[in-house]
Amino acid sequence: MIPNIGISENHLQKTNSILSIILSDEMTIYIKTRKFHWNVAGESFMELHQLFEKQYNELEAIIDTIAERIGKLGNKTIGTMIEFSLLSRIVEHPNKYPVQKAMLSELLSDHETITIELRKDIAICTNETKDAGTADMLTIMMQQHEAIIWILRRYLNH
Numbered sequence: 001m002i003p004n005i006g007i008s009e010n011h012l013q014k015t016n017s018i019l020s021i022i023l024s025d026e027m028t029i030y031i032k033t034r035k036f037h038w039n040v041a042g043e044s045f046m047e048l049h050q051l052f053e054k055q056y057n058e059l060e061a062i063i064d065t066i067a068e069r070i071g072k073l074g075n076k077t078i079g080t081m082i083e084f085s086l087l088s089r090i091v092e093h094p095n096k097y098p099v100q101k102a103m104l105s106e107l108l109s110d111h112e113t114i115t116i117e118l119r120k121d122i123a124i125c126t127n128e129t130k131d132a133g134t135a136d137m138l139t140i141m142m143q144q145h146e147a148i149i150w151i152l153r154r155y156l157n158h
Contacts, residue, residue: 003074011129016075018121019134022141023066023078024087025117029110030059032092036103048100055107055148062141069137089117101156108152111145118142 002009037052067077078084085092090110098106118138125135 001074003072005073007073007129007131011131012073012075015125015129015131015134016070016073018124019066019070019073020078020083021087021089022114022118022121022138023063023070024084025090025114026059026063026066027084028088028090028092029107029114030056030063032090032110033059033107036098036107039097040100040103042100044100048103051151058144058148062144065137065141069134073131073134089113104152104155108149108156111149111152115142115145115149118145 002012007015033052033056037049037056040048040052067079070077078087090113093106118141122135122138122142125131125138
């Protein structure tokens, strides 16, 4: 059933498409962060192990918010790894286990990519689909990614 909330069916579908891509990005970086949490080693093991755990918990909350928003807009939420991998703008690197600095650099780059894409998605939701609720939600998510970027950059002295 299409919700009667002042957004046209076409705009709801466009927003759903955007949200499905964002959900895929978030799931991909969530999985990468978990992988790094499981595989980090070296002098700062415990600190980075805990940092990655904190970050994947934050990402898990973001993921749930996106999935629920899709449902609120009257759509079904994708939920398989194949669907996520087909839509994600984040690149995975199977069978690669980077060292600490490379883990941090890769996550930094991925969070920057997500932030750049969220800015574009916010503009579409604001100007094209007229979905202020989704635009506001994405703005909060973008700020969460900016905070993670700040922390990762500090580790890398960028």
